[in-house]
Amino acid sequence: MYLDLKKRLETHLRGVLKAKYDLELDTIPVETPPELQFGELATPIAFELARKLRKAPKMIAQEIVAALGGLDGFASFEVAGAGYINARLDRAAGVRKVAFAEAGPKLAQGHALVEHTSINPNKAAHIGHLRNAILGDTFVRLLRAAGQKVDVQNYIDNTGVQVADVVVGFVHLEGKSLAEVRGLLDDLQHKGERIDFYCWDLYARTSQWYTSGTDAENEARKKLRYDTLHAIEHGGNETAEIAELISTAVLRRHLETMLRLGIEYDFLPRESEILHLKFWEAAFELLKKSGVLYFENEGKNKGCWVMTRPGAEIAEGAVDEDAKVIVRSNGTVTYVGKDIAYHLWKFGLLGRDFGYKRFFSYPNHECWISTDHGEAEHPHFGGAQAIYNVIDSRQSDPQANVIQALRGMGHAEQADRYTHFSYEMVALTPRCAVELGYDVPEEDRSRPYIEVSGRKGFGVKADDLIDKLIAATRAEVDARQTGRDEAERQRIAEQIAIGALRYFMLKYTRNTVIAFDFKDALSFEGETGPYIQYAVVRIRNIFRKGGTTPEAVLAEFAKLAELGAYLSGAENEDIWALWLRAGRRALVLEQCIATSEPAHLAKHAFQLAQEFNNFYHKHHILTEEDPARKTFLLATAAVALRELVTVLGWLGIESPEAM
RNA sequence: GCGCCCGUAGCUCAGCUGGAUAGAGCGACUGACUACGAAUCAGUAGGCCGGGAGUUCGAAUCUCUCCGGGCGCACCA
Structure with a gap:
């Protein structure tokens, strides 16, 4: 109702300004007055026109009000203060409209792709990941509410160093074979324990192990790390199989965790397929052909394929030392390179596609995952008109590089519809960190917040927080709903707990760092x-x-x-x-x-x-x-x-x- | 060094494309439940919107500068 009337008033004002003063403005400011006594809509347009028309704002406002006449949905227009034009609505008509004619808005059109969550499948999800997933999922709901078709993707880096690290943990710290890892998974499943929690600790242990030996030992461990990474990237060996087993099991856990919050996905593209299906090779050709990538013959990046960073100004003939390396001198491609290939695919510009197979069933639909050779019948993903990447603000540089590459390749329209939906991290208050039993250095205790770190095993796991929230709401529900049975009370407690969590993550604007504290997150009163x-x-x-x-x-x-x-x-x-x-x-x-x-x-x-x-x-x-x-x-x-x-x-x- | 973000009430945060006396929650203090269930409501106290300069009829909002805090800027992912 309000939006319609606001637009109607804007249009009407535009007509009046044109007819009376022969003026055409880009935007007509129409705003909500600070108090109802000033009406329901107002415009300070007269102030803006005062200089142009060489008249007092009040005079202009009076002339405009006189010219406005009557307008359907409005009761009156009047001049207030030094020259505001206040509009009063026809309240009865407004109420009827709200009661009976509030159809869903149709604002957006086309096909959008939202990528969110994208947790490395080597450890449990933590509160930072919750913010990502909740922001992304909510934005998806908003786009759909506005009538847009949206596909939800969760990118899985199943062949990166983080997965390699946890594999190193299994193989070299715990001395497990493929069969033994398989046995461990079965065993945990049997006991109802969470593999992602197991990996949380192992990943932290492994990360510390890399630096806890003598120099010579650390050197050997680092080598082990990269050998493992390369074996996983290459595929077709026992190490890669362990990685596949672990990352898939952890991924399933992530999907279960997110489902507790009502978050579902349509497609899970994995890095392993981006590698195996040679997405990069296809992108490389396109990048070379368009001139975005060039081979550097001099300077510190000699022997690499590089691209100019956004906004960089390079003198003619000078060597761009600051250029972004996309292909290393040893011929391997960097993360940004793979990301460019992936984003070309998102917009349907790559000329290649994933194989698809079913992976996870939701009550109302299937979630698909990428694979080398997939099922014959599958839905089509990618080829979107607009994309939104829910990625934390620390990645704004690499994101900007990808956008720059698209633009450089001549895909300006796609670059314009590429949104880095950035948000600030969730950190812990020092008090919360101490509460959790972490050893907080003296100099950190006076800081406003401390960054979580999966590498250090420092953080609040998503499932732990959800469990804690449900326990707290359950206690309240049990005290109040004595007449209801157990299952019903549990269901209500879950609804409230999830409501509290989602609202908590959504009440802060995106560029506010959330300093997490159980006291705030477990609050059910006030703005919650x-x-x-x-x-x-x-x-x-x-x-x-x-x-x-x-x-x-x-x-x-x-x-x-x-x-x-x-x-x-x-x-x-x-x-x-x-x-x-x-x-x-x-x-x-x-x-x-x-x-x-x-x-x-x-x-x-x-x-x-x-x-x-x-x-x-x-x-x-x-x-x-x-x-x-x-x-x-x-x-x-x-x-x-x-x-x-x-x-x-x-x-x-x-x-x-x-x- | 370069880039981005932030600095608003004791605390945590809003503040729409600049617009009318700067808002909310929490905390503090006063009050309101034999109930459309108080996980609520009413009220009080509390702010040179980090400092300074500028643009403007008008600045928390835009520009510059300084101070303070955070994050990026790898042949890591």
Whole structure:
């Protein structure tokens, strides 16, 4: 409702400016006034025009108001302050629109590809990965809500050094053969233990092992590390088989962990196939042909294929010492090189494709994984019009290199639709680190936060946090829901725990470092997911106690002829504010997509819940004696419920029946 | 050295393309439950929006500069 009216006012203003002053502006500023007493929409356009028209802003505002006349959906326009033009909505019409005509917005079109999660399959997921996955998954939901077709990809680096490190741990620290590793997996499965947790510790141990011997020993260990890496990259040997076994088992665990949060994927492209199916070779030819890559004959990068970094200015004939190496002098390709090939594939520009096989079943669909020779029948991935890479901000340089390569190859349009959806890391507060039993150096204790490190085994594992959250919500639910059975209480506890976690990760804007602390994450009061869920439960209780349904109430509400009395006067101002907030959904969605920032929607959900709670306390619905007014109040609750449930759904948060 | 991000109430954070007296949560202090369930609500206290200069009718928001903090800048992935 609000977005429509805002656009309508913009269009109307544009027409007036054209007709009256023969002016055409790029953007017409229309904003929300700070208080309802100034109306529902406002524009400071008169200030901007004052100089151009050589008139006082107030005068211009008066002229514009006079020229605006009437506009469907609006009650009046007036001049306020030094020259603001405030618009008052036709409140009854606005309320009817919100109640009956809030169809889903259709903002986006085409086919988008979102890549998120992308955890190295060599250890358990931690809270940093949770932020990535929750941001990515929520953004996917927002795009889909806006009508866009979206494929969700989770890139798996199953042949990198991180996997190599844990393989070194199995083979050289624990002395395990392929058969023994297989036995360990079976054994853990049997005992119900988590292989990713096992690897968490082993990976940390191995990382330390590399530097804990004599110089000569460390040198030998490093060699072991790279020999292992190369064996895995090459494939077709026992080391590679161990890597495949471990990385696949850990990957399955990651998918299970994410599924606890309602996060699903469509396709898992793996680095092993990017290597085996020669994606790089195809990309290399394209890169050479387009001139993006050139062979360096001089300087420190002599013997490498390099590309110019974005924004670099090189004097004619000078050697670009700062160039990015894509192919090393020994002929091997760097990470960025492989990433360029992968991104050419994402846009359908590579001329090659993965093999596909089924890997993981969700209740409503299959998740596919890359393979050398796949199933004959499979869905098509890649070839997207727009891509979003949910990758932390530390990788902005390599991301910029990939974009630069695309642009250099002449794919400017694709480069423009390549979004590095960057976000800051999740770190631990020093207090939290100490709480977890880590040895925190004195000089770190006064820092605002300490970075987590998988290499050091320093961090909070995702499943541990989820378990802890569920235990905490379960205790609360058990205390309150004594009449419900065990399974039901557990389900409610899980819904609340996940709601708390997802909201916690979404309430911060992307470029804010989250200093993680159990006290904050385990909070269920104030600006939290459970606060919003609680508002939903309250509304459902009203309908339950009142013996009616939102549908029945809205049908009755449609018959009310006169609404004006319920929407005017100081005592009803908060009710109108609630309807107005409810009507902002499409505006907020549009804003979230335009800025790639889901936090706005989280804030909107909270404010809506807050406004409802406010209304709930001030107006007792079920004891209202005037039947028409009671219907109106119930309709208000029904719309608040619909909006809260919808918006929570976009945030990936369920709305419990009770709590 | 170069690049990016951040600095807003005691703490944690919002603040839409510059716009009307700078907001929220937590914490502190006062109040409101034999209930549409208080995981809630009402109220009070608390801010030269890091410092300075500039642009503008108007700056937390844009520019420059300084201070403080973080992260990048490998023939690692």
